Amino acid sequence: xxxxxxxxxxxxxxxxxxxxxxxxxxxxxxxxxxxxxxxxxxxxxxxxxxxxxxxxxxxxxxxxxxxxxxxxxxxxxxxxxxxxxxxxxxxxxxxxxxxxxxxxxxxxxxxxxxxxxxxxxxxxxxxxxxxxxxxxxxxxxxxxxxxxxxxxxxxxxxxxxxxxxxxxxxxxxxxxxxxxxxxxxxxxxxxxxxxxxxxxxxxxxxxxxxxxxxxxxxxxxxxxxxxxxxx
Numbered sequence: 647x648x649x650x651x652x653x654x655x656x657x658x659x660x661x662x663x664x665x666x667x668x669x670x671x672x673x674x675x676x677x678x679x680x681x682x683x684x685x686x687x688x689x690x691x692x693x694x695x696x697x698x699x700x701x702x703x704x705x706x707x708x709x710x711x712x713x714x715x716x717x718x719x720x721x722x723x724x725x726x727x728x729x730x731x732x733x734x735x736x737x738x739x740x741x742x743x744x745x746x747x748x749x750x751x752x753x754x755x756x757x758x759x760x761x762x763x764x765x766x767x768x769x770x771x772x773x774x775x776x777x778x779x780x781x782x783x784x785x786x787x788x789x790x791x792x793x794x795x796x797x798x799x800x801x802x803x804x805x806x807x808x809x810x811x812x813x814x815x816x817x818x819x820x821x822x823x824x825x826x827x828x829x830x831x832x833x834x835x836x837x838x839x840x841x842x843x844x845x846x847x848x849x850x851x852x853x854x855x856x857x858x859x860x861x862x863x864x865x866x867x868x869x870x871x872x873x874x875x876x877x
Contacts, residue, residue, distance in 0.1 A: 651676070651777040651871065652792075654785035657799035658840060659828045660806035662851060662859060666799055667781035669860045670867070673877050677725050677776040681785065682752065683732040684765045686743035687721040689751030691734055699754030709760045723768060725776075753828065757835045762788070783832060786843035795870045797863055798842035801852040803829065 653676070655667045664680055671678035689699070697704045711717035722733045731740045742748070755761045769789045772778055780789065786796035801809075807822035814821065832840035842848055847866050851859040864876055 650773070651794050651874065652773045652790050653779045653867065654790050654793040654796045654843075654846075655779060655781040655799060656783055656786050656796070656840075656842065656846065658783075658806070658825075658832065660810045660825055661799045661801050662809070662856065663781045663799050665856055666797075666859055666863055667779045669856070670863060671779040673860070673864060674777070674779070674867075674874060675877060677772070677778045678730065679723055679725065679769075679772050679778055679780050680730055681723070681765075681769050681780050681782040681789065683723065683730070683740075683743055684721050684768060685752040685756045685761070686748050687732050687734045687739060688719070688755050688761055688765070689748050690739055690743055691719055691721075692755060693748065693751050699751045702758055705755060705758055706760045709758075709764050713764070721765070721768065723772065753831060756783075757837055759837045762837055783840045784838040786846050787841065788838045791843070795867050796843050796846035797866060798846040798848050799859070799863075800848065800850050805852040 653670060655663050655670070657663050667680070668678045670676070692699065692705055692708065695708070697708070708717060708719060712719035718735050720733075720735050724731050724733060731738050732743060733739065766789065769780065773780070773790055780793075782789065786793055786798070803822060803825050807818055807825050810821050810825070811818040829840070849859070849862060849866070851862075854862075867874060868876065
C-alpha cells in the first residue's frame with residue numbers, strides 16, 4: 647500500500663506490548679519502534695548527571711538548556727536490519743537502557759511535561775517517514791491521536807507477573823508488587839496517564855500465548871484496514 651499507515655499499541659507494563667508490536671510489524675512489513683526507549687535514554691542521561699528522578703526542577707532545567715542549545719541532549723531511534731537501536735548524543739546506549747533502575751528513571755521523567763514535549767518530535771517524525779507500529783503507554787492518546795489502528799493491550803497483574811517471573815530470577819511476589827506499584831504510578835500521573843484512547847480496541851490477553859494475542863490483533867487490524875497485506 648502506498649499510503650503510510652500507523653498502528654498504536656498501548657498498555658501497562660509486562661502486558662506483551664513489545665512482542666506484539668514487533669510481531670505485527672513483521673507480519674505487515676512495517677517499521678517497529680519501541681518509543682519507551684526514548685524516555686529510557688533521557689532517564690539514563692539524568693542518572694549519569696547524578697540528578698534524582700524526582701528532581702523535577704533540575705530535569706526541566708536540563709531540557710530547557712537542551713532546547714536552547716546550551717546543553718547536549720539528543721536522543722534518536724534508528725531502525726536497521728530489523729533491529730531498533732537507541733542513541734544518546736550520538737552513542738548507542740541500547741544495552742544500557744534496559745535495566746530496572748533506568749526503567750524507574752524513565753517512568754519518573756515521563757511524568758514531566760517538558761520531557762514529553764521534548765520527545766514528541768522524534769516519535770511523530772517516524773510516522774511521517776514509514777508505515778509504523780509504535781508501542782508505549784500514550785501512543786494512541788497523545789503521540790499519534792490519528793493513528794489508523796489503536797489497540798490497548800492489557801492483562802491481569804497476576805498474569806503479567808507470572809510472565810515476567812518466567813524470564814527473570816526474581817520472585818513472583820516481588821514482581822507482582824512492582825507491577826501493581828507501576829500501574830498505580832502510570833495511571834495516576836498528571837501528564838499523559840495510562841488509559842485507552844476512546845477509539846482504541848481493548849485486547850485483554852490474560853492466559854493467552856503470544857500466537858493467540860498476535861492472531862487476535864491481526865484480526866482487529868484487518869477489520870480496520872481490509873486492504874492491508876498480511877504476510
